[in-house]
Amino acid sequence: MKERSFSGKVHLLGRLTVVLILACFIGLAFVLGAVYHVSFDIPAALQNGIPILLTFTIAGVCENLAYAPMIGCGALYMACVTGNLSNMKTPAAINAMEVSGHAPGTPKGDVISIIAVASSTFVTTLIVFAGMLFLAPLFEPIYNNPFLQPAFKNMMPALFGALLVPQIAKAPKQAVCPILLAIIVRLAVGPAFFSTYQSFIMIGIIIASVAYSLFMHKKNLL
Numbered sequence: 190m191k192e193r194s195f196s197g198k199v200h201l202l203g204r205l206t207v208v209l210i211l212a213c214f215i216g217l218a219f220v221l222g223a224v225y226h227v228s229f230d231i232p233a234a235l236q237n238g239i240p241i242l243l244t245f246t247i248a249g250v251c252e253n254l255a256y257a258p259m260i261g262c263g264a265l266y267m268a269c270v271t272g273n274l275s276n277m278k279t280p281a282a283i284n285a286m287e288v289s290g291h292a293p294g295t296p297k298g299d300v301i302s303i304i305a306v307a308s309s310t311f312v313t314t315l316i317v318f319a320g321m322l323f324l325a326p327l328f329e330p331i332y333n334n335p336f337l338q339p340a341f342k343n344m345m346p347a348l349f350g351a352l353l354v355p356q357i358a359k360a361p362k363q364a365v366c367p368i369l370l371a372i373i374v375r376l377a378v379g380p381a382f383f384s385t386y387q388s389f390i391m392i393g394i395i396i397a398s399v400a401y402s403l404f405m406h407k408k409n410l411l
Contacts, residue, residue, distance in 0.1 A: 195296060196262070203266030210270050247388040254395060259283060261299035264306040271310045276345060280352055281309040287355070362411055366401040370394050
């Protein structure tokens with residue numbers, strides 16, 4: 190029997206884990222319904238779930254396409270299962286690879302990324318659990334302080350801004366296309382339309398950016 194490569198083992202374990210987690214997520218509703226004798230209205234569930242499914246399917250595909258080259262498939266499987274991909278897991282993986290000096294897409298970079306995401310998962314879980322038990326009453330006045338509310342509402346833009354600057358510095362010619370396209374589209378369609386259909390817009394920007402990079406590569410402009 191042929192020995193699987195590291196990448197093959199990662200994909201096999203990742204797929205099995207995702208299938209198992211999905212079965213647990215979906216099965217929980219049926220188990221609770223059986224325990225508490227609550228009937229499951231399948232037509233109502235489909236009516237309310239299909240629009241959400243369509244929206245998050247597009248977003249999920251875009252996230253996988255965008256983050257897989259950045260943090261590696263192993264870390265992506267783990268991050269998708271444990272959650273908080275954009276806010277916590279991706280920054281942790283990217284920072285760990287930068288500190289260790291290993292580039293994304295390399296075997297060592299993928300291993301470092303997996304360790305970083307796993308560590309982030311354990312640390313986040315412990316912090317949330319400890320906060321739930323001990324710190325919630327202490328930090329509630331801080332979170333609800335009107336003066337500090339704007340800072341908490343802009344944590345994600347600040348986080349991605351800090352991650353974006355080093356990536357632009359590494360490849361400024363390639364970064365021009367996606368950044369300018371996103372700005373132009375947002376100004377053209379308005380913030381409300383952009384926020385509503387950002388998943389579809391992201392697909393178009395990704396395709397255009399790939400085409401732009403291929404063109405620049407063929408012309409030896411990178």
